[in-house]
Structure formats: C-alpha cells, structure tokens
Amino acid sequence: MALSRRDRTATAHVLECPGRRRRSGSSPALAGAAVLAAGLLPAGAAEAQFVVCNQSLDVVNVAIGRDAGDGFSTRGWWIVGANRCATTIRDELSARYVYVHAEDVFGRPVLYGSTDMCVGAKSFEIAGTEACFQRGYRPAKFLEVDTEAVPRWTLFLSPRS
Template identity: 55%
Template structure:
C-alpha cells in the first residue's frame, strides 16, 4: 500500500510542476530533421545547433522561460536539404556549433542558412510544429 501512495505522490507532483521545456520543436514529418536555433542576446545575433528530431517526435530546444519575443529556426533533412527556411541569413556549421554574429560566414569557416522568424508573442513557452518537405 505504501508503494501505491508513493506512486500517486510522484504523479501528483509531476502534474503540479510545469515542464522545464520552454521552446519545443515537434517534427511532424516522416523524416529525421536537424534543427538549428537563432536568437539575439546582449545585442548580438547568435546561432547554435544541431538538434536531431526523429519522425513524429519533439525536442526541447530551450529549457528555461523564453527571454525574447523572436526566435529563428532553420531545419534540414539528413541530406542537408532545407525543409524550413526563411529570410533571415545567419551562419550554421556541419557539426555541433555555437556561432556569434551573422557576417562573413564563409570567411569564418561556416555556411549561410536562411532562418525563419518565429514570433512567440512574448510568451514564456512556445511549441513549433514542423511538417517537413511535402
């Protein structure tokens, strides 16, 4: 009986505490997608990546309350073909990366990608659903 009460307490605590994930990206396609994130911090634009998100899965990209209204996402398939692109040019790299600034990507050893602006409407939590290439 004690085990039953302990299990119920764990479920109750889990239900009353919000999840730590504050920016979640969900892949609603049938392919694995690689996602990178752009945002402004202390007046400078920066990008980081990659998060690999399996088909019909979600990934926690930011695990704290969102500080900015706008975030920027770029996603590509496993063949490096864009499946989510916008018009905000920034740098990405082949492997895991953290890049400050958007200028001269090639000169600095990176490549250019066009990020899509995501308006979180100043919410602390936001979820983005990606459908992939149709």
C-alpha cells in the first residue's frame, strides 16, 4: 500500500487522476494515496473530516479505528461503491492517527496494515482492541494512516497498476 501526501504547497499525488503526477507502490490488491483534504474541498464540505474514496471498480467495505481519548475503538461498515466516497469521521480529527481496514465483498482484505483491532459481521461500534473472539467479534489488520495532525483528511483507494 503506497501512501502519498499533499499539503497546500506540494504537488498533488492522487492515484488514477488524469493530468496529475502519479506515485504508487505495490500491494496485493489495492494501492492507495492519502491526500490531505484541507484546501481541496469546497467551502461547504467542511463537515467531512475523514473521507475514504474508492477509485477501484469493486465495492469495498471499510472500518475505521481510532483513539477517541478514552482508548481505541472501531466502527464500521461503510459500503463504498466504485468511484464513490464515504465520510467515516464527521467530527474534526482529534488524534494524529486513524486506522483503516478495507475488504472486498467476500471478506478478503484489500488494504494491508499491521495494527490488530476488532470488527463485527454487521454494523458495529466496538470499544477496545483485545479479545475479539471472546467478545463475539473477529480480529482484523488495520492500516495506520498518519494524518499529520490536520483536522481533515481524505484517503483514496486505487486499483494496483
């Protein structure tokens, strides 16, 4: 999974966008680009604080993990269609790191990370990251996304080239 960053002074690095430079790495299913949304979103879009955009041709199920101040929690599922976006965190980002797990409709991971957290079979909100099976959930690997402590961030999932 390749991540590229953009700030107000840097050149945009968005995967699969015509007319822009491209930077990608290899991953088994998807390559992604994390792009700072500050300065890219229209003024009326200020309520969207962490957005996941699916630039692949497949439907992706997304779960988000974060430290809300009183410990880690996970939440999901957002079903993100091909060439669609989902706002996964609406409030301003309070922690520097957001954790993302994405899988295809068959439950196979399409985003690869190393942080262990829990997910549910259906819509869920889970406090804590330990003892997933004992609490009726399943463990999943989440990718740590460094938002560089900015209030808004967009993560783009793109097909591997």
